[in-house]
Amino acid sequence: MKMNYREILKVATKPDLKPFDTFTKWGPFSLNGYVVIPDNFPLDYYDDFYKQIDDGPVGGLTYGAYFTLINNELKPMQLDQHPYFNEKNCTAEELQQIEQLKNVSIRVIGFDDNHIESNELGAEEGAKYLADQLMHIF
Template sequence: MDYLDMANKSKKPALKPFDTLTKFGPYSENGYVIIPDNFPTDYTDDFYKNIDTKPVHGLTFSGYISDFDGEQIWLILDQKPYFDDEELSDYDLKGIEAMKQKSVKVIGFDDAHIVQNEMGAKKGAEYLAEQLKKLNEEVE
């Protein structure tokens, strides 16, 4: 199934910027924050360099969340190094754009990427949300 077909079966989740959530990954529970549309999706972007991510051992994920056929799905749509628009057709690019319209942007961290952080996933996500709110105030 391609992204255009997925977009037809998807809807934008009822999540707002700075909402937090956790999800179990392969090794630990991870923490995530919904980010505003004007924030870069790439967690390695210099935009995030001045927030304090030491308590969560840095950012390790960026992507999108959508509701697909009644289930929450996590998507990597345009993040480097996974995305190369020169290799995609116009049809693929239209599908990616359609899915982005049915998604919210998210960044997060793996609670045990190297070592487990002292806050855990839930409190770490709440801490990260506060850092991102401060960043948002600076850029407005």
């Protein structure tokens, strides 16, 4: 099922969060911790760039994509970061709408607090720890 980007654009607004701000959000398995990243940081949490940090206390990174504000609630938006995204399957209009959604989104990386095993740090503490690590490589 394709996402209706046009309808989302009608209600999406950019969250008032800056690089290295943190937040938590319930995911499918547990409370997740997120850090807003600058535009020059990769969204792919497997990127070698993130090998510079110690993510052990948060159990490793598990998410990299976008969040936008819809009806005053932060909503995850994988857009072109979705594992099954293929540009060839999108129309020119859909690709343009994805770019427009990026303009009303923040870029984040994150982790699961307690997916398989509990992390050393919980979601809130872990997000702050991760933000601190990332600020030192900025």
